[in-house]
Amino acid sequence: MPRGYSNYEQKRQEAADGGGGSGIYHIRCLEDGESCKIRYLTDHEDLYWDWFHRKTNDTGGFAGMKLCPRSTGNACVDCKLAKDESLSDKERAGHRAQMQVLAWAYEYEHYYTEPKEDRKKVTLGRSLVRYMKTVNEARLWRYAGAHMKALEPTIQLRNTLLDRDYLWIRSGKKGDTKPQYTLESMSDESELPAELKKLVLSLPDLEEVALERVTSLSGEKTASGETYRTVRVVEEDPTVPPFGVESPNVEAAANVVFGEEPEEEPF
Numbered sequence: 001m002p003r004g005y006s007n008y009e010q011k012r013q014e015a016a017d018g019g020g021g022s023g024i025y026h027i028r029c030l031e032d033g034e035s036c037k038i039r040y041l042t043d044h045e046d047l048y049w050d051w052f053h054r055k056t057n058d059t060g061g062f063a064g065m066k067l068c069p070r071s072t073g074n075a076c077v078d079c080k081l082a083k084d085e086s087l088s089d090k091e092r093a094g095h096r097a098q099m100q101v102l103a104w105a106y107e108y109e110h111y112y113t114e115p116k117e118d119r120k121k122v123t124l125g126r127s128l129v130r131y132m133k134t135v136n137e138a139r140l141w142r143y144a145g146a147h148m149k150a151l152e153p154t155i156q157l158r159n160t161l162l163d164r165d166y167l168w169i170r171s172g173k174k175g176d177t178k179p180q181y182t183l184e185s186m187s188d189e190s191e192l193p194a195e196l197k198k199l200v201l202s203l204p205d206l207e208e209v210a211l212e213r214v215t216s217l218s219g220e221k222t223a224s225g226e227t228y229r230t231v232r233v234v235e236e237d238p239t240v241p242p243f244g245v246e247s248p249n250v251e252a253a254a255n256v257v258f259g260e261e262p263e264e265e266p267f
């Protein structure tokens with residue numbers, strides 16, 4: 001099916017804008033030392049976790065994650081194949097379920113390690129130079145269960161994830177299948193701002209996302225007839241161009257749920 005220029009232009013702008021396209025954007029850092037300033041919108045007791053399988057398209061490529069049917073009390077072909085001794089180790093691993101944890105978070109700013117036209121040079125803390133892009137959108141924090149370790153110190157010390165802004169930092173170069181993440185306090189304790197409290201109410205249940213009943217925050221009607229839309233609650237820095245000149249598909253593919261390969265080996 002021809003996709004056409006106007007459609008391309010719209011997608012280009014949406015992607016370069018860091019949101020608004022179909023699909024749900026994830027909190028995602030791809031390079032060693034890349035980080036983002038976030039505010040959790042889901043507290044630790046409301047995190048959604050469950051087992052998921054990798055979905056593949058016709059050519060065997062990655063096509064997102066699907067909830068293991070055993071989670072809803074049904075038989076699962078993938079779990080069966082994961083134990084099928086007639087398959088190779090690699091094939092079995094491809095069918096194995098992975099524990100994933102889902103939360104909503106508001107991403108204020110993204111800090112890249114490399115400069116680009118639409119990124120502004122900033123210094124984090126005393127001396128860490130990074131290249132900042134304003135995001136100001138709700139995103140899905142969706143990571144393998146192993147990364148709960150990064151949240152544990154905060155949960156254990158503060159008994160909440162909502163008390164302040166945090167820096168979510170990746171260690172591990174691009175393509176590393178076992179990157180590590182650190183959650184670092186980035187502000188004093190403060191109540192969740194009123195705009196974000198309001199935003200929380202507009203977000204779908206994480207379970208609806210896990211079940212793929214909601215697959216977009218772009219304002220399109222979902223299968224269940226509801227419409228969700230992310231809202232920018234803070235004005236963008238006027239010095240940052242609204243969209244960059246880079247190829248949109250690179251960043252879009254990096255952020256959108258579709259086509260995003262989980263970095264970690266299944267459990």
Ligand SMILES: [Zn+2]
Nearest residue numbers: 068076078079
């Ligand atoms: Zn399963």
